[in-house]
Amino acid sequence: MLIGVLLIVTWLILLLRYPAKALPVSLVAAVALGLVATLVIWQDHRETRQLERLDLRLSLARQSCPADRPLQIRLTNTNSVPLVELRWQVGAYAPGDTVNLVDNTYTSARYRGPGELQAGAAWQECLPLPTLRSGYRPDSLEFRAEHLQGSFSN
Template identity: 70%
Template sequence: MLIGALLILTWLVLLLRYPAKALPISLAAVFGLGLVALWVVWQDNRESSQLARLDLRLSYAPDQCPADRPLRVQMKNGNDVPLQNVRWRVAAYAPGDSVNLSENTYSAPRYRGPELQPGADWSECVPLPPLRSGYRPQSLEFRAEQLQGSFAN
């Protein structure tokens, strides 16, 4: 913090003392920082739109999955580039309600997907997250939230 304040103070002194030399350099630095900021925003928007084209569905399917992993995950990569990795959290909601009934504790399972080629499908059975007491998984809707992932360039 002290170093940053010292740098800003030094820059202001140089700008006031030698404006003919410091002003063009300052404008070039601001332009460079602007380009870096635009590139970061563009990358973030690109990743968000790619994650939005990833079709991820969760369903409680004890008849199709083993007893210790009753949650069925189905994913389709709707992008034109390969998916390298993806992570998400599972949220459970009562129909028509907006309160997350899953407990995100430290011991909760971590959900990850595979590498997936464009247009490819993936299906897997995963364990349920810990639910608040009094709720049965048969009566809940499960959703993937906080999607994070990366795609090939």
């Protein structure tokens, strides 16, 4: 923090004392900073759009999954590029309600995807249930993937 303040004060002194030399350098630095900010915003927006194009479905499948992992996930990559990595958390909701019934703590389960998933490919897996608040049965809840984070190859 102190170094940042010192840099800004030094830059202001140089700008006031030597405006002919400091102004062009300042403009170039501002343009470069603007280009970097634009690039970061564009990449973040592109990644968000790619994550929105993933078809991710969670369902309770006690018949087709082992008893210790009854939550079935089906993931289809509908993007034109391969998915490299995917992480998410699971939310559990009563039908028609907006209150997440997963007991969110620091040690809450965070789920990971299949690794690399080619464009148009599908992946299916059985996962353990997240810890629910007391008094709720998994059979009566809807499960949703939340806080998706992922990366795609270029």
